[in-house]
Amino acid sequence: SLSQGHCHYSGYIEDVEGSSAALSLCSGLRGVIHTEGTSFGIEPLEGSTSDEHLVYRLEDVKTGPLSCGTPHFHNHDDEASPRKPTDSHVHNITFGQAGSHLIRFNYKKRNQTAVREEMVQIANYVDSMYMALNIRIVLVGLEIWSVQNFINTDGSAGEVLGRFTQWREKELVHRRRHDSAQLIINKGFGGTAGMAFVGTACSRSHSGGINSFTNNNVMSFASIVAHELGHNLGMNHDDGRNCKCDVTHCIMNSGATGSHNFSSCSADDFEKMILNSGGRCLLNIPRPDEAYSAPFCGNKLVDVGEECDCGSEEECEKDLCCEPKTCKLRSGAQCAYGVCCKNCRFLPGGTVCRSSTDECDLAEYCNGSSALCQNDVFKQDGHPCKQGQAYCYNGLCQHYDTQCQAIFGTKAKAAPELCFKDVNSKGDRFGNCGYHSNGFKKCESRNAMCGKLQCENVQSSVIFGIKPSIIQTPIAGTTCWGVDFLLGSDVPDPGMVNEGTKCGENKVCLNFECKSAEVLNYDCDVERKCHSHGVCNSNKNCHCEYGWAPPFCEASGYGGSVDSGPTWNDKDTSTRDGLLVFFFLVLPLLALGLYVFFKRNELKRRFFRKKRSQGPSVKCAVGGVEDESGGRSLSPTYSPPPAANSCQLSIKPRDGHCCERNLRSQYITECMMGARKLFSQLNTSHLSPTKDVYGNTPISLIVLRFLCAI
Template identity: 40%
Template sequence: MRSVRTFLSQGPLLPTLVLVVLLVDSLGKDLNLPPGWDFDSYEITIPKKLSFRGGVQGVAKHVSYLLQVKGKSHVLHLWPKRFLLPRNLQVFSFTELGRLWEDHPYIPSNCNYMGLVEGNQDSEATLSTCMGVLRGILKIDASHYQIEPLKASSSFEHVIYLLKKEEEFPHQICGLTDDETLKQMAQHKNVARISDFSQSYMHQKYLELALVFDHSRYIFLNSNLSRVINDAILLSSIMDTYFQDVRMRIHLTGVEVWTDEDKIRLTYPKLEQVLGQFMVYRTSVLNARFPVDWIHLYLKRNYSDSLALYLGNVCTKFHAGSTSVFPDVNVLGPATWSTHALGHGVGMRHDEEYCQCKGRHSCIMGSGQYGFSNCSYAHFFAHIYSGAKCLTNIPELSYVVKRCGNKIVEEDEECDCGSIEDCKNDHCCQPDCKFKHGAKCSIGLCCHKCQFRPSGYKCRLEENECDLAEYCNGTSALCPSDTYKQDGTPCKDEAHCFNKACQSRFMQCQKIFGPDATEAPLQCYVAINVIGDQYGNCGISGVREYRKCNRRNALCGRIQCINVNTIPDMPDHTILISTHLHDENLKCWGIGYHPAMVPMGLPDLGVVSDGTSCGRNNVCFNRNCVNSSVLKFDCFPEKCNHRGVCNNNKNCHCMYGWSPPLCEELGYGGSIDSGPPGPLKEGVPTSVQVVSLMFVRLIFLIISVIVVFFKKIIGNFKTQRESNPTT
């Protein structure tokens, strides 16, 4: 029997991923959907923002709306998107004379959302409230809607259009034909094995994107640059929602609008010819302007194909781009085309008949908008595993103009204390970003009162038994890079160090449920993790499919604990579950996790940590119990002469009394990476300290022996006197 406790802001939210996309500008009756994307009906609705007792609802956190669609009430629970936009979006346009103009318009934070539709298992939505109104795309059941603010409405009225066409994306409009796919695939030699995909899935990917709009598109929007920017944000938000299913985030870095004239020739019959010109423009111009992973060009013109791209070239400088048409005001079609094009860029190919997404065949890489298919997952992770290293870089969320006074020490600056007012309170740095007289530093763990800390000062303490300390070198304000014991180093309770922590189920249970908790016996793991649901599994396959654990891997699925006496405070949306095993009379506690929580950035607290032991010479890795050789631990005691351990750089970190690199000679310990540790007592050599300690211990031993000896003599003397009394 299972008992589930959910930590939610308002009621139990069904674990359903919902998309809704909003934007800033009110289009109202200017909305003009093209014939291929006509609407069957429309209705006027007034979205009602919901508030809850207890102050859970916040401006920067969760937002909920009550929305009437087709006579039914729908509650949208929304969370702000992260990583979608930088703090200052780069926007490039051109004056009438053709001069380049750069701007960084203010865009409110936390106004682009995605979330869940309560009570609907087949709904998707992405919404924005940047200008206090709603605009975007909703999918409820099998229907797509476009929501727009009603122009000049004083009562927050919105129009919801039911889009007619469900499958309006045939392969014919994609410039990447099957023959071209085979041709481009032949150029890619590195192909991952299917068994390796799980490793690629485990890590979040990030793609930095730039969007370019042609002159006709700018004219179509009445030469309103703000509307073009709003469309760019909306399009990238829809793309981001789609790609979150494969654990990749879209980060819109910049926008370029050809406000004066087109910068390349566009008068070709096919987009693939335009793409060639655009790639030349990217190489010669845009690469310096936008150092991004992918650039997409939107065109207002009509072509025989609707998009063109190169297969699997996301991290190349010369072919990482695509083009597609943006013929009207409807954004769902162009956003889907862009996603399709970028899908090809990250290695996805057209879907075959057997490919499915969420139970349907109309998937992004086929002819629909229902997400990526199982085939696309396989293609994507194969491509990621074989390379695409640029997708592992976490994007910078803020754009900072290089200048003296921004509190960032940059080239040719000794320090940077900020504004003149800020610098009044700084004892080390001047407003001109130069050190004050006599100062050697201003910031850093090894800087104290404008001077370097002495060599041997411990600037970073050990966090736990798997961490190692770092020391100042006396000539720099910076503390050496953080080091820790090599993965696989033994630690307490027969566990192993991994990722700077001693990994064990016992400590994980105590961290989650408190000091009384302990790891559950094997019966809990076998009974629960073989089920294959959000409470017991060995990983997530695809969007909503859980992988059942076999008995061998059961200890590497979801953590199971016992002796849970109190329910701890947990983050919102954390699901605690207790399972009662009647035969064993055990109550097993764990934490559930649903795939819909991944795009919200909610951490999975309940998975057994990698590096945790699962048997003799075996550890958990990617939800599998594998040989501990996967940790690549090669630091045997002989390497450091039994006087140290290896750090994460595979260099010896010596015990006090011995010096690196191999702990052969006398010294103060540490490694070639840690900085030089100082002596325990200033001015006393290590050898003297060791001899002194041994001498003191010897003195105590001699004194103890003497005391015992005299006690025995005195005792014998007293005994003799008592047995021979004098008269």
């Protein structure tokens, strides 16, 4: 927990739309206030004996000339993202989350409590900057290296960044759930203030950044952290783009200006990353026990002891689930937030809350008792995909053809191996295996398939909305296409072969080298562990096919895993009951009706001919008297039958029609008797021939009566 009774707070200025504030009361009043394009800082006046404080505009603070080490490019399309295709649809991100883990080297053996307070203060300031984009930054972990560094910090900023992200993937990812990790180090890298990978917020291998903290101005430094974290969230530099900024320079300017405002370009970049499924993990709302912050009802974060938090009373006016004064659920509400919450009620178990996006990805489902979706899992790294031609890596099936199509269009495909070996042996910007201290690194022959991507059958040269540098190399009758996005060594280049790509039999690309696939540590025996009815997920648990139940896919069930949530709602039987009624009642009756309809003539001949020939004679008085055989006598004598009815006794002209009606009625009666006999022979129902179990006339008899009347 935080020291000094939780002294860090965030909020806004009452009645000022778009304002935000982050304040600390730990040792005097200090913090930042953002309003109407202007940011103010407040801190205790040094040397004052009467608790005086200094208030100033942050843009007036002068800092040394520093820049971001992530190279920027001149975008030829202001609406384009350098890593994802554009999307014209409007998408409103109402509440994003970016859980951040801060790693701080303890400079000069400073008091760890003071360092902790300083880092929480920085996270609070960064959160206040992102509020304008409807993004919340939640500090979920803080690690202080007080004895030694766990990575080598020598070398360039790019080299340190690479070592840090590798350490994070190996050590930090498994400790605590987080979306991005930022290393704060008291070391300068020339004029570089920080460096980070772009659009990698949910990546296990590249979601991180480094930040050079060489002075004691916490507020200015918070802008650097916000900048590098912005890169992880898909934001590129504003330089050379037609961006709208309310101040002279915004946060994502390549120079460390100390600004606390985001530009329109930053908002667009983040939106495009979300639209292209680049921020799936940002929907994972931190649990109350994960947030490294002070509990406060009204901060829109569900803290320990709270059931919900919709903000101020004004913001909660339209919230039907949460009580703003107590941060408790309203009467009758089960939940107030989360992808598995709708209309204040939990979504039924088995509802998909995170769909699969790749053949190496696995879907997650609501469990029916929580508003939160299960943690994102995917097939274990190293699982075969694309009919054994590739491996799963970080939830994606990595293959040369797929990458070529993503860059050059759907008809592109990987060039022959000869292209990779020839081009990547040169060691220049168009063919290399990464960098070393002297520049581009030539690929050894065994690593050539892990250098610059080479494609053929290319039909488009505008990639991701921009025009990169493209080189065409004719080799052995084919044209090898390569690309350079001019992003430098400090961001993952889309023109390099993706890590995890299969570069040979039992070989995989990692760090621009073609290594044994054993480095992926794939140890899943699907036959023994999952009984050949499932695959292993990233937690090494079986994810079962439909028809088999976790955890080991040996018993019947509905599929899924212990990590995915239930794929079927056992409590909701409406679908099952409906199917039973349809298949065992409606469908048989429908089949019977159709059978009788199409066979009605045959049935008439089969069941009614004998009875009609043996039935009693019917005599009519009008126009003569019918004889026993049904012929008409010319005698005018009237001779009524023994059981004459009123119709037969009638001597009016219409009596001939009346007689025909009696014949028709007799025929229908005989038809029904025969149909009942048929119904009994077919043995299609156990119901009474005249009434069902509820005392109603069965549908089958209604159908038969209709057919007999035809």
